[in-house]
Amino acid sequence: MPNATAESKPAPPAVPAVSARGLSIFFGNKAVLKNVTIDIAARAVTAIIGPSGCGKSTFLRSINRMHELNPDARMEGEIRLFGDNIYSRDVEPVVVRRRVGMVFQKSNPFPTMSIAENVTVGLRLNGLRDKKLLTERTEQSLRMAALWDEVKDRLHAPAISLSGGQQQRLCIARALAVQPEVLLMDEPASALDPLATQKIEDLIIELKKDYTIVIVTHNMQQAARSSDFTAFFYLGDLVEFGATTRIFTNPTQKRTEDYVTGRFG
Amino acid sequence: MTAHNHHWRKAKNGLMQSLTCVCAVLVILPLLLVFFQLVARGASSLNWAFFTQLPKPAGEAGGGMANAIAGTFVLMLLASTLGVPVGVLGGVFLSEYSHRHLNWWIRFGADVINGVPSITWGMVVYALMVLPMKGFSLLAGAVVLGLMMIPLIMRTTEEVLQLVPTGYREAALALGIAQWRVISQIVLRTALKGIITGVMLALARVGGETAPLLFTAFGNAYWTHRLTEPVAALPLQIFNYAISPYDDWHRQAWAGALVLILLVSSINVCVRVLTRDRFAKRGS
Numbered sequence: 001m002p003n004a005t006a007e008s009k010p011a012p013p014a015v016p017a018v019s020a021r022g023l024s025i026f027f028g029n030k031a032v033l034k035n036v037t038i039d040i041a042a043r044a045v046t047a048i049i050g051p052s053g054c055g056k057s058t059f060l061r062s063i064n065r066m067h068e069l070n071p072d073a074r075m076e077g078e079i080r081l082f083g084d085n086i087y088s089r090d091v092e093p094v095v096v097r098r099r100v101g102m103v104f105q106k107s108n109p110f111p112t113m114s115i116a117e118n119v120t121v122g123l124r125l126n127g128l129r130d131k132k133l134l135t136e137r138t139e140q141s142l143r144m145a146a147l148w149d150e151v152k153d154r155l156h157a158p159a160i161s162l163s164g165g166q167q168q169r170l171c172i173a174r175a176l177a178v179q180p181e182v183l184l185m186d187e188p189a190s191a192l193d194p195l196a197t198q199k200i201e202d203l204i205i206e207l208k209k210d211y212t213i214v215i216v217t218h219n220m221q222q223a224a225r226s227s228d229f230t231a232f233f234y235l236g237d238l239v240e241f242g243a244t245t246r247i248f249t250n251p252t253q254k255r256t257e258d259y260v261t262g263r264f265g
Numbered sequence: 266m267t268a269h270n271h272h273w274r275k276a277k278n279g280l281m282q283s284l285t286c287v288c289a290v291l292v293i294l295p296l297l298l299v300f301f302q303l304v305a306r307g308a309s310s311l312n313w314a315f316f317t318q319l320p321k322p323a324g325e326a327g328g329g330m331a332n333a334i335a336g337t338f339v340l341m342l343l344a345s346t347l348g349v350p351v352g353v354l355g356g357v358f359l360s361e362y363s364h365r366h367l368n369w370w371i372r373f374g375a376d377v378i379n380g381v382p383s384i385t386w387g388m389v390v391y392a393l394m395v396l397p398m399k400g401f402s403l404l405a406g407a408v409v410l411g412l413m414m415i416p417l418i419m420r421t422t423e424e425v426l427q428l429v430p431t432g433y434r435e436a437a438l439a440l441g442i443a444q445w446r447v448i449s450q451i452v453l454r455t456a457l458k459g460i461i462t463g464v465m466l467a468l469a470r471v472g473g474e475t476a477p478l479l480f481t482a483f484g485n486a487y488w489t490h491r492l493t494e495p496v497a498a499l500p501l502q503i504f505n506y507a508i509s510p511y512d513d514w515h516r517q518a519w520a521g522a523l524v525l526i527l528l529v530s531s532i533n534v535c536v537r538v539l540t541r542d543r544f545a546k547r548g549s
Contacts, residue, residue, distance in 0.1 A: 066439060071363055098441030108432035112454045122440035125450055171436065178440055 015083050017042040017182055017212035018063055022077035025058050027070055032058045034236040035077070040229070042082075045204055045213045047227035047244065049220065051259065054233040056216045060184050063214065064100035065093040082181065098126070101180035105187040107167035109159035109174070116155040118170055122178040137177050144210075145173035146203050165196025172203065176211075183207065185215040189222065201226045220260055224248050232256045303526060307519030315520055320486050320502070326513055330521050332488050333502035336403075337528070339489075340482065340498055341468050343407030348414025348471075349464055353453075355415065356422025356460075361448050372423075375416035386413055387477030395481060403489055403496040406482025410471040417470060421463025425456045462536050469532040473525060475500035499525045 016039035025033040033055040040046045048056040061067040063079060065086065079086050086096045109118045119138045120128075128134065138155065142148040147169040151162070159170055168188060175183060185204070189197040204213055204226045217223050223230055223244065230247040232240045232255075240247060240256040251257045258264050314329045321328030355375075359368055390409040395401055429452050437447040453460070478484075483495040484505060499521055506518035 064439060066435065069435070069438070094441050094443055096441075097439055102436075102439035104432060104436060104439075106432055108430070108436045110433060110436070110451055110455070112451075112457075121437070121451075122442060125437075125440075125442045125446045174436075174440070 014042065016040055016080075017082060018214065019080045019083075020059075020062075020077065021080075023059075023062065023079060024076040025055070025062055025067060026072075026074045026076075028072045032236055033062070036238045038231060038238055038241055040212065040214060042212045043208055043210070044228040045208050045215060045226055046229040046231065047223035048214065048216045048231050048233060049218075049223050049259070050233035050239075051264070052218075053235075055236040056233045057186055059233065060102075060186055060214060060216050063182065063184055064097045064102055066097070066102065068093060098122075098178055099180055100182045100184060101175035101178065102184045103168070103171050103175055103186065103188045105190055107164060107171050107191070109162070109167050109170050111158070111160050113159055114156045115151050115159050115162070115170060118159045119173050119177050122174060126178070141173040141177040142170075144176050144207065145169045146199065146206070147173055163196075165192050165199060168192060168196070168200060169203065172200075172207075176207075180211070182212045182214065185213065187216055187218060190218060197222070220248075220262070232259060234259070299526070303519060303523040306516070307521070307523035310516040310520035311523065315517070315524075319488070320517075323509070323511055323514070328517070330497075330499065330502050330517065330524070332485065333497040333499045333521065334524065336482070336485070336489065336497040337472060337499045337525075339403065340406050340410055340478075340496065341472055343403070344410035344414055344471060345464070345468065347408060347411030348418055348467060351411075352415045352418025352464075352467070353422050353460060355419040356426060357448060357453070359419065359423040360426035361444075361452065372420075375419055378416045379420070382476075383413065383474050384476035384480075387480035390477065391480035398493065400493065401481060401483030401495040402493045403482060404492040406478050406496060406498065409477040409481045410474060413471050413474070413477070414464075414467040417467040418460075418463050421466065422456075422460050425459025425463065426452060428459065429455045458539050462540050465532050465536050465539075469529045469536075472532070473500055473529055475504050479504075499528075 018038075018040040020036055020038050023033060023036040024031060036059065048059060050056045058067055062075065063081075063086075067073050067075075075087065081096070081099060085091070086100075109115075110121060113121060116138050117124075119141050120134045123134060123137060139148060139152075142151060147166060150166060151157075151170075154161075159167065162170060168191075172183075172188070189200045192200065201222060204215065207213060208228075215223075215227065227244045229242065230244040231238055232247065232251075232253075234255055240251060240253045247256060248260055251260065314327055315331075316329060316334065317331050318327070318329035319332055320330065355371070359371060386409050390405055390412070394405040394408060398405070433451055433455060434447055437451045438444070442451075478498050478501050482498055482501065484501040485495045485497040489496040503518045503521040503525065506514040506521065509515070
């Protein structure tokens with residue numbers, strides 16, 4: 001539920017899950033993200049909204065250093081994950097990504113693997129061999145992703161035999177299986193029908209009991225329904241950040257108001 | 266628009282269609298000619314002995330090409346042990362690691378090498394291996410075919426790896442899986458069929474090469490027991506028999522050519538079968 005009491009202080013006093021300070025990201029000479037400072041609360045859902053090209057996906061990808069896959073990417077400032085500087089020179093991106101999971105817009109289960117193999121792939125390819133533990137973690141992750149009942153009888157069927165919505169929940173289970181601290185979701189429901197979208201949104205609310213969730217969405221209703229905090233990005237700037245109810249009912253910035261009321265974007 | 270004009274247009278259209286159709290059929294006509302010619306002249310010499318016996322000395326009837334058939338298979342196998350790993354890993358580098366300038370030069374080099382006449386390959390390996398080792402050998406034959414396979418396999422591997430959606434790489438990397446594992450366990454597995462297809466096409470290509478083997482494997486009327494001995498191969502045997510003055514050898518050459526083209530065609534058919542369901546679902 002949106003938390004109205006967090007009105008004046010976007011983040012609770014505890015250590016924020018993700019804390020960016022003066023974060024700028026460049027692709028070549030183009031600044032995609034400009035001097036963003038934000039504290040993302042633990043065990044809450046933070047929605048990132050804004051028109052296409054505003055830098056919201058780049059911000060999301062900077063939290064698990066995925067933006068570095070672009071060889072022209074360069075960053076300034078810092079991001080801390082529960083206090084740890086994830087851009088420190090002695091931190092490998094691989095280690096950051098184990099702590100910060102990600103779900104993509106287009107569901108992407110590995111086509112050569114079964115449902116169960118997809119869930120455990122992150123564990124197996126990081127060296128976990130214990131069969132019993134893998135089986136446990138498969139069921140646990142699929143249950144958390146609200147997929148267990150639908151697939152428990154065909155765990156060894158190819159993952160791509162699932163429906164689009166099921167595939168996306170499988171991708172969520174796959175991300176959860178490595179037990180990340182933060183889960184990033186990049187428009188996870190934008191390619192799904194309303195019913196499947198509903199399931200993903202219910203799941204997001206369920207998951208925030210245990211996880212910190214940051215979700216990029218183009219869907220205002222989705223942000224309003226499922227997030228506690230909302231950050232509005234525009235042309236690389238963080239324009240406004242606060243409790244979701246306030247952003248949607250009483251924004252302080254004209255641009256935020258125009259965007260959430262559908263006047264542009 | 267007049268009716269006359271309309272009819273003329275329709276006639277032109279029909280004419281062009283027939284012309285392009287004739288040209289398209291001309292493409293397969295030589296294939297049919299080759300095949301019928303080979304069957305007509307070679308099929309009668311195909312018998313059990315052809316596949317099981319060594320060549321008989323000139324003037325003696327009978328005999329077969331058992332050693333040449335086996336030699337071709339062994340050459341292809343050994344060539345693969347050189348061509349497949351180097352070609353596949355080179356393709357992985359081109360597709361998965363971005364080194365813009367280096368990649369440009371490697372691609373350019375591979376394409377140039379693909380165009381080098383095969384007899385040139387034979388001469389190079391003759392100079393580099395046959396002369397220093399003081400003799401034609403199975404090893405030199407395998408090396409020359411393997412070298413020819415590398416650029417072919419490298420380019421097809423690169424192409425099929427590029428077909429693997431970026432989403433799979435990102436999903437795997439986002440799970441905190443190291444890049445070499447992402448490549449070996451996810452990307453290569455996803456593209457496996459395409460890579461096998463590339464390898465088989467390369468094999469079909471070098472399996473029929475004659476010129477480079479003249480300088481390296483040389484040919485052998487007997488069984489080959491060592492890597493350092495000359496070895497018989499189907500294309501070489503066909504060449505030697507075809508230029509001989511004996512009718513019996515000519516007939517055997519036709520039969521050998523028939524076997525060779527059946528071998529190459531069956532590889533191509535396998536490729537077709539493999540690629541037909543490239544995007545089909547696979548159980549585990």
